Amino acid sequence: MEARAPRRANRSTVLAHVLTHGPVTRTAIGQETDLSPATVSRIVEQLLDEGLLVETDGTPTATRGRRATRVAIAAGRGVVCGVDVGGSNVRMVVADLAATPLVSRTVPTPAQYDAPRLAQWLADLIRQTVGDNLDRLDCVAVGLPGAVREHDRAVSNAPNLPQVEDPEFLRLLEKRLSTGVEVDNDSNYALLGELRFGAARNAQTAVMFTIGAGLGAGVAIDRRLFRGRSGMVGEFGHLPAGPLGTSLEQIISGPGILARARDLGLPFDNPADVFRSTDSRLVPVKQYVEQALLIILTAAVVAYEPEVIVLGGGISHALKPDLGRLGGRLRExxxxxxxxxxxxxxxxxxxxLGAVVAALHTAYGRLGLAEPDLAHVPQPDALAGCDLHALSANAIA
Amino acid sequence: MEARAPRRANRSTVLAHVLTHGPVTRTAIGQETDLSPATVSRIVEQLLDEGLLVETDGTPTATRGRRATRVAIAAGRGVVCGVDVGGSNVRMVVADLAATPLVSRTVPTPAQYDAPRLAQWLADLIRQTVGDNLDRLDCVAVGLPGAVREHDRAVSNAPNLPQVEDPEFLRLLEKRLSTGVEVDNDSNYALLGELRFGAARNAQTAVMFTIGAGLGAGVAIDRRLFRGRSGMVGEFGHLPAGPLGTSLEQIISGPGILARARDLGLPFDNPADVFRSTDSRLVPVKQYVEQALLIILTAAVVAYEPEVIVLGGGISHALKPDLGRLGGRLRExxxxxxxxxxxxxxxxxxxxLGAVVAALHTAYGRLGLAEPDLAHVPQPDALAGCDLHALSANAIA
DNA sequence: GATAATACTTTCAGTCTGAACGGAAATAGA
DNA sequence: TCTATTTCCGTTCAGACTGAAAGTATTATC
Known part of the structure; x- marks a missing residue:
C-alpha cells in the first residue's frame, strides 16, 4: 500500500533546488535535477498547495512562447534567528526562509548575570528583536563560546562566559522562547557562515580559526560541519608543542600575547595593538606567535587538507598583512x-550568520528537506546587495 | 516507464544484510531491515537467480514449524586479492567474497628492481598466488608505501620504494593482471584492516599510525576512510613542532631514532632495539621520541576525536609497554x-587484510551494493577461527 | 488571425511496494 | 499415525509513484 520513499526524495530534491537556485521555472528544475517535467509539475503543485512555495509573476525572458512562471520559497512563511553569544558582545540576525536578513543587532553581553538571568535576558532580547515575526519564528540557533557536546548539548570549556555551562541556561532559554533552540560552538557557526556566504563559499573542505580571547576552531569536510563527539575538533591550541610542552593556545591567544609583551616591559590593553605597534622589541613576540600559528595551520592542513583556512576573531584583523607570508611558509x-x-x-x-544557517537547516529539515541536501542550502548570494549594518538601524530600540 | 530506484536500494539493503550477518533467513532479513516479507522474498529470489546468493541447507533451530532456509553470499563466486607492498616485504592475502582468507603469502620485496620489472614481478606473484582462482579474480587492491592522490592515483612521497611513484608501475601492473587494481596508501589499508577485523572494529572514528621507516597515518571518520585530496591526511609527522621548527617525523621514525642514538655513541642497527635496550644513556632519546609521539597523538585526538588510535609498524611493538602511560598523558x-x-x-x-577489504568493497559495489552500505561490510568475524599463518603454507611454492 | 514556440498538465503504461492470503513443512500431542 | 498448530515462504492485489507521450495553454512573430 505504500511506496512513499521516492516521492519524499523527489520532493526534497525539488525543494532543495528552489532553495539553492532561488526563483526558478519548473522546466529548469526538471532539466537540472533529471526529473521528468511531469514529476516536477506534480511536486511543485503539491508544494504550492502546502504554501511552501509561491509563484512569482516575473517575466524573465523575452523569447517566444508561453511565459514561464517561476516559483520561489515562501520566504515570509517563517523566520529564524541566529545568535552569537560572545564574551563581550551578543550579535543576532533575524532572517526569513530565503535567508534574507531582516534585522541585525549587536548588544554588549551582560557578563555579570548568572545563568538564569542571562537566559531570561537573552530570550527577551530575541523576542524583542524578532518582534512581529514571533509567531512565525521557526528556529533559534545560538552560538556559545565553548565546546558543545553533540549528544546531550552539554557545554564545557567556556572560560569567557562560564554561565552558559550551566544546563539551566539552555533549559530556561528554550522555555522562555517556546521554540527549539539549536546550540553549537561559536567557531563552528562562524565557519558555517563563511562556508555559506563568505570566504569558504567555494570550498568543499575548510577550517576556521577564531583568534581572540581564546583559540576556537571549526572544521567542515565536504561542506558539512565535522563536530566530533565533544565538540573540540580542530582545537589545535591544545597541542603541547610549545617550549616545555606548553600548549599553543597559551601562546597565541590574547592573554598570552599580552603577558609576553608585559614580560618585555611593554604593557598593552589590547592584543591587536601589539601587532599594530612597530616597536622593534616586539619582533620576537610576533615571531613566536607566528611560529605557533604556523604549527596550528600545518596541523589543520595535514589533518583535513582544506582548500581554505579562514581566520577570524579580534586578532585576525591585525594578522591580515601577514597572511600572504604565512601562506608561503605553509606551502614550504x-x-x-x-x-x-x-x-x-x-x-x-x-x-x-552561521547561526542563521544552522537555524535554517533545522527549519528546512522540518519542511522535508533530506539531510544530504542541507549541505547546499541556503543559496550563497542571499546576502548579496544587503547591507547588514543598515539593517541594524531597523532594530527595535 | 521507470521507477527502479527503490528496487536498487532494497536490493542493496538485502545484500548488505546478508554480507554483514552471514547466513540468515528471509524472515530475519525482513524483520531487521524493515522490509516486508514479500519484498525480501522477491529480492532474494532474484539474487538467487543471479547466483549472488545460495541457499544453505542448515537446520539452525529446533523450534516448531517449517524449517527456515538460510541464504548466504555465494562465496566461491569470486575472489579478491589484497596486497601490501612494503619497503622490505610484500604481503598478500587472497580471500573469497565472504572475506574468508584462502591463501596468505609473504615475500621479500625486490627493492632493486626498476618500475617495469617490479610491476611484472608483482603481477606474476599475484597470478601465481591466486592460482586456480585467477578466472574468478574480481579485484586486486595494492597498498603502497607512499601518498596516493585520489583523483588520478598519482603516487608521491614514497622514499622507501621510489619505483612505485612511476606511473608505469601501475599501468603495467593493471595490464599484466587484466583486472582493475585499487591503489592506496598502505597506512590507509592498514587502518581499513584494523577497522574491520582488528583493534578498531567497534570504533566509529579511528586513527592509525604506522611507525617504521617513515611515519604513516590513516584516518577513518564514521567508519569510512577519510583520504583528503592528496592522500596525506593525518600525517602529523610534518608538524614543524620539533626544536627549531624541525618536523616530528625526523624525530620519531627509524632513521631519526638511530641517528640520535649514534650521536650518543650508541650505534644500533634496528630502531626497535633502542627501545628494548635498558642503557640509561638512552633515556633522553626515548623521552624525546615519546614527547614527539605525544604531540602527534594529541593532534590526532584534537583533529578527529577518535575512539581508538591504533599504532602499527615495526617500532610499535617496542612501544607496547609504554602504551598505558602514553594514554594517561594524553588524557591529561x-x-x-x-x-x-x-x-x-x-x-x-x-x-x-585492509587491502582485501578495499578490494571486496569494489567487488561488492559491482554486485550492486550502495556506497553507504559498504561501511558495514564485510562482517568483522570473517577471520574468526582462521589461522592466517597456517594458510601461508598453502601458498604455491 | 494563423503559426510556431514554449510551458505546463493530463493520460497512460509500467515498476515497485506492503498487506493479506494460501500453500508447504515441520513439530506436538492425541 | 493422524491432526492441530506453528512457522516459513510464495502469490495476489490494490495503491503509490514515475517517465513518456499526448494534450492544452499562453505568448511572440509573421
Missing part, C-alpha cells in the same frame, strides 16, 4: 597540499 | 575526549 612545509589562508569575509557577523 | 592534555591507544591486532597483516 607541506608542499603537496596548498590551502589558501584568508581572513573572514563576514567580519564580526560570521557567527550570527 | 585533552581530558574531554579520551581515545584508547592500542597496538595493531592484525600485526603485519593489517595492510594486506
Amino acid at each position: 612545509i607541506v608542499p603537496v597540499t596548498a590551502a589558501a589562508v584568508q581572513s573572514a569575509e563576514l567580519g564580526d557577523l560570521s557567527g550570527a | 592534555i585533552v581530558p574531554v575526549t579520551a581515545a584508547a591507544v592500542q597496538s595493531a591486532e592484525l600485526g603485519d597483516l593489517s595492510g594486506a
Whole structure:
C-alpha cells in the first residue's frame, strides 16, 4: 500500500533546488535535477498547495512562447534567528526562509548575570528583536563560546562566559522562547557562515580559526560541519608543542600575547595593538606567535587538507598583512597540499550568520528537506546587495 | 516507464544484510531491515537467480514449524586479492567474497628492481598466488608505501620504494593482471584492516599510525576512510613542532631514532632495539621520541576525536609497554575526549587484510551494493577461527 | 488571425511496494 | 499415525509513484 520513499526524495530534491537556485521555472528544475517535467509539475503543485512555495509573476525572458512562471520559497512563511553569544558582545540576525536578513543587532553581553538571568535576558532580547515575526519564528540557533557536546548539548570549556555551562541556561532559554533552540560552538557557526556566504563559499573542505580571547576552531569536510563527539575538533591550541610542552593556545591567544609583551616591559590593553605597534622589541613576540600559528595551520592542513583556512576573531584583523607570508611558509612545509589562508569575509557577523544557517537547516529539515541536501542550502548570494549594518538601524530600540 | 530506484536500494539493503550477518533467513532479513516479507522474498529470489546468493541447507533451530532456509553470499563466486607492498616485504592475502582468507603469502620485496620489472614481478606473484582462482579474480587492491592522490592515483612521497611513484608501475601492473587494481596508501589499508577485523572494529572514528621507516597515518571518520585530496591526511609527522621548527617525523621514525642514538655513541642497527635496550644513556632519546609521539597523538585526538588510535609498524611493538602511560598523558592534555591507544591486532597483516577489504568493497559495489552500505561490510568475524599463518603454507611454492 | 514556440498538465503504461492470503513443512500431542 | 498448530515462504492485489507521450495553454512573430 505504500511506496512513499521516492516521492519524499523527489520532493526534497525539488525543494532543495528552489532553495539553492532561488526563483526558478519548473522546466529548469526538471532539466537540472533529471526529473521528468511531469514529476516536477506534480511536486511543485503539491508544494504550492502546502504554501511552501509561491509563484512569482516575473517575466524573465523575452523569447517566444508561453511565459514561464517561476516559483520561489515562501520566504515570509517563517523566520529564524541566529545568535552569537560572545564574551563581550551578543550579535543576532533575524532572517526569513530565503535567508534574507531582516534585522541585525549587536548588544554588549551582560557578563555579570548568572545563568538564569542571562537566559531570561537573552530570550527577551530575541523576542524583542524578532518582534512581529514571533509567531512565525521557526528556529533559534545560538552560538556559545565553548565546546558543545553533540549528544546531550552539554557545554564545557567556556572560560569567557562560564554561565552558559550551566544546563539551566539552555533549559530556561528554550522555555522562555517556546521554540527549539539549536546550540553549537561559536567557531563552528562562524565557519558555517563563511562556508555559506563568505570566504569558504567555494570550498568543499575548510577550517576556521577564531583568534581572540581564546583559540576556537571549526572544521567542515565536504561542506558539512565535522563536530566530533565533544565538540573540540580542530582545537589545535591544545597541542603541547610549545617550549616545555606548553600548549599553543597559551601562546597565541590574547592573554598570552599580552603577558609576553608585559614580560618585555611593554604593557598593552589590547592584543591587536601589539601587532599594530612597530616597536622593534616586539619582533620576537610576533615571531613566536607566528611560529605557533604556523604549527596550528600545518596541523589543520595535514589533518583535513582544506582548500581554505579562514581566520577570524579580534586578532585576525591585525594578522591580515601577514597572511600572504604565512601562506608561503605553509606551502614550504607541506608542499603537496596548498590551502589558501584568508581572513573572514563576514567580519564580526560570521557567527550570527552561521547561526542563521544552522537555524535554517533545522527549519528546512522540518519542511522535508533530506539531510544530504542541507549541505547546499541556503543559496550563497542571499546576502548579496544587503547591507547588514543598515539593517541594524531597523532594530527595535 | 521507470521507477527502479527503490528496487536498487532494497536490493542493496538485502545484500548488505546478508554480507554483514552471514547466513540468515528471509524472515530475519525482513524483520531487521524493515522490509516486508514479500519484498525480501522477491529480492532474494532474484539474487538467487543471479547466483549472488545460495541457499544453505542448515537446520539452525529446533523450534516448531517449517524449517527456515538460510541464504548466504555465494562465496566461491569470486575472489579478491589484497596486497601490501612494503619497503622490505610484500604481503598478500587472497580471500573469497565472504572475506574468508584462502591463501596468505609473504615475500621479500625486490627493492632493486626498476618500475617495469617490479610491476611484472608483482603481477606474476599475484597470478601465481591466486592460482586456480585467477578466472574468478574480481579485484586486486595494492597498498603502497607512499601518498596516493585520489583523483588520478598519482603516487608521491614514497622514499622507501621510489619505483612505485612511476606511473608505469601501475599501468603495467593493471595490464599484466587484466583486472582493475585499487591503489592506496598502505597506512590507509592498514587502518581499513584494523577497522574491520582488528583493534578498531567497534570504533566509529579511528586513527592509525604506522611507525617504521617513515611515519604513516590513516584516518577513518564514521567508519569510512577519510583520504583528503592528496592522500596525506593525518600525517602529523610534518608538524614543524620539533626544536627549531624541525618536523616530528625526523624525530620519531627509524632513521631519526638511530641517528640520535649514534650521536650518543650508541650505534644500533634496528630502531626497535633502542627501545628494548635498558642503557640509561638512552633515556633522553626515548623521552624525546615519546614527547614527539605525544604531540602527534594529541593532534590526532584534537583533529578527529577518535575512539581508538591504533599504532602499527615495526617500532610499535617496542612501544607496547609504554602504551598505558602514553594514554594517561594524553588524557591529561585533552581530558574531554579520551581515545584508547592500542597496538595493531592484525600485526603485519593489517595492510594486506585492509587491502582485501578495499578490494571486496569494489567487488561488492559491482554486485550492486550502495556506497553507504559498504561501511558495514564485510562482517568483522570473517577471520574468526582462521589461522592466517597456517594458510601461508598453502601458498604455491 | 494563423503559426510556431514554449510551458505546463493530463493520460497512460509500467515498476515497485506492503498487506493479506494460501500453500508447504515441520513439530506436538492425541 | 493422524491432526492441530506453528512457522516459513510464495502469490495476489490494490495503491503509490514515475517517465513518456499526448494534450492544452499562453505568448511572440509573421
